[in-house]
Amino acid sequence: MKAPRPRFGLTPFAFLSPAAAVLGVFFLGAVAQVVYYSFTRYTAFSGPDFVGLENYRRLLASERFWACLGNSAIYLLVTPAIIALSLAAAIVVESLGSRGRWLRLALFLPVITPTIVAGVAWRLILNEDSGLLNSALAMVGLDPVPWLSRHPWTLVSAMFVTLWKGFGFYMMVFLAGLLAVPRELREAAALDGASRLGVFRAVTLPALAPSIVLVFIVSSISALKVFDELFVLAKGSPIAQQTAVPLLYRIAFEEGDYGLASALGLSIFLFILSFSLVNLRLSARSEEAAS
Amino acid sequence: MIERRPAWLGISTWALAVVLAIVSIGPAAWLLAIALQPPGTDLREIGLSATFDNFAAAWRDGSLAGPLVNSVVVTFARALLNVLIAALAAYPLARMRFPARNLIFVLLLCTMMVPEQVVLVPMFRIVVGMGLYDTLAAVVLPFSVTAFGIFLCRQAFMAIPASLEEAARIDGAGPLRIWWHVMLPLAAPTLATLGLFSIIGAWSDLLWPLIVLQSRDAMTLPVAVNALQGTFATNPRAVYAGAVLSLVPILVIFALLQRFMKPEMFGGAVKG
Structure with a gap:
């Protein structure tokens, strides 16, 4: 006779209740509130009063909104750099085998470094008069670059820090993917006479395709959410030369315009969502084409 | 080994490894080297003389002791709650059948899709409404569990053989005891990984503490290091020293917990 399926009654909900309370309230x-606020006039001093689409009209009419959105789009260029660097690092770590352990730990140092510390360190390296980078450029006869004062170099500097802080993390993702490729598969391909590059292209890269798609999506989402790097490196520059989340911070917590900031928050969400959906669609299509 | 690696490939692999290591360690090492320089010395005289004066100045005049304690409290509270609440929620999701299970899954996925930046304004208003503005609880509470953590724990629980749970149930253990005595110990490596992720995230967090903390007494370290830049406008080396100081505790924790940082966890981490 089959044992009766255990009945759980309210037990599952008891286990779920702390998480439900936190995520239910704070997310x-x-x-729900950010959607409502976006349709209201709501400041640090008054409101919220319903005003329909007023905030969205103001947002779309404001120059800094489009400038910051454009800069966020530029910031996305950090994603291919992250993929290239973290994939190269993963290949190096994997081919070193057990000796790659020290490198793995070294590459994780930037990941655990708080962004404020990373920013302070990079400001030093990017310093326009005495920094390492401009000194190195001078040595090969190039003009100094205004890394910390001139648009779009401030964006590029922040992207440096994002790349530096991020690639060790994504390296681990690719390493997981590489270690999951069966060794026999690669050896079989090599036995069949494939060159190293051939094995990489025919066996390793296709096996890594899902990891590449994931890293692409995750790192591009975090590029669109960037705040800390700009706060540390580009604090002095005009807001129109920064990206979307710094603009949200400015509008909400320095100008106290919660309604407008909520409309901006939702716009950022829609931007991230549509970008991710397009990417998923494209990657699904390229997988179909490959098979 | 079927084939021998050609020499040029071995050499270039090592060369690349060294370059990557320098790029990763270099900025922090450079920061440390300059923080050790006496104030007023030329940058090119690096390494000629060393002093801890800048560290003393940052610690004393920048009053970093309070922020250090605050950061330790916030970081451990967040890591502990993240592991505990996520492991609680993951147990029924991994092991029990109950009504509304699928709905809960969908809601969890939704919270994963919304970045905190999008809901900063209502999150701030909720915290203020609870009377938590300018308290450490405000920094901890909204991030005391994540959907990502719940999914990570659920994966670990699903890999545990059901027979172990059944044996405990036959012995008369209730769900809470099974969770504590069977599930948690067997999922310990995953829980440690989740704890490490939470610690790294909480230690570095800047945006949210910047929004909900105001007074000196409540500041966390990243906020305090940021404030150092105003305090030490004339001696930037003290700022560098403060930045180095705030890196030390996380380095120690990482050194202790790094064995839980396995690549497999990252494969699962991104897949959720």
């Missing part, structure tokens, strides 16, 4: 509840 799901907050999402």
Whole structure:
């Protein structure tokens, strides 16, 4: 006779209740509120009063909104650099085998470094008069670059820090992917006479395709959410030369315009969502084409 | 080994490894070297003389002791709650059948899709409404569990053989005891990884503490290091020293917990 399926009654909900309370209030509840606030005039001093689409009209009419959105789009260029660098690092770590352990730990140092510390360190390296980078450029006869004062170099500097802080993490993702490729598969291909590059192209790269798609999506989302790097490296520059989340911070917590900031928050969400959906669609299509 | 690696490939692999290591360690090492220089010395005289004066100045005049304690409290509270609440929620999701299970899954996925930056304004208003503005609880509470953590724990629980759970149930253990005595110990490596991720994230967090903390007494280290830049406008080396100081605790924790940082976890981490 089959044992009766255990009945759980309210037990599952008891286990779920702490998580439900936190996520329900601070995320799901907050999402509902951000939608409502975006349709209201709501400042640090008054409101919220319903005003329909007023905030969205103001947002679309404001120059800094489009400038910051454009800069966020530029910031996305950090994603291919992250993929290239973290994939190269993963290949190096994997081919060193057990001796690659020290390198793995070294590459993780930037990941655990708080962004404020990374920013302070990189400001030193990017310093326009005495920094290492401009000194190195001078040595090969190039003009100094205004890394910390001139648009779009401030963006490029922040992207340096994002790349530096991020690639060790994504390296681990690729390493997981590489280690999951069966060794026999690669050896079989090599036995069949494939060159190293051939094995990489025919066996390793296709096996890594899902990791590449994931890293692409995750790192591009975090590029669109960037705040800390700009706060540390580009604090002095005009807001129109920064990206979307610094603009949100400015509008909400320095200008106290919660309604407008909520409309901006939702716009950022829609931007991230549509970008990710397009990427998923494209990667699905290229997989179909490959098979 | 079927084939021998050609010499040029071995050499270039090592060369690349060294370059990558220098790029990773270099900025922090450079920061340390300059923080050790006496104030007023030329940058090119690096390494000629060393002093801890800048560290003393940052610690004393920048009053970093309070922020250090705050950061330790916030970081450990967040890591502990993240592991505990996520492991609680993951147990029924991995092991029990109950109504509304699928709905809960969908809601969890939704919270994963919304970045905190999008809901900063309502999150701030909620915290203020609870009377938590300018308290450490405000920094901890909204991030005391994540959907990502729940999914990570759920994966670990699903890999545990059901027979172990059944044996405990026959012995008369209730769900809470099974969770504590069977599930948690067997999922310990994953829980440690989740703890490490939470610690790294909480230690580095800047945006949210910047928004909900105001007074000196409540500041966390990243906020305090940021404030150092104003305090030491004339001696930037003290700022560098403060930055180095705030890196030390996380380095120690990482050294202790790095064995839980396995590549497999990252494969799962991104897949959720």
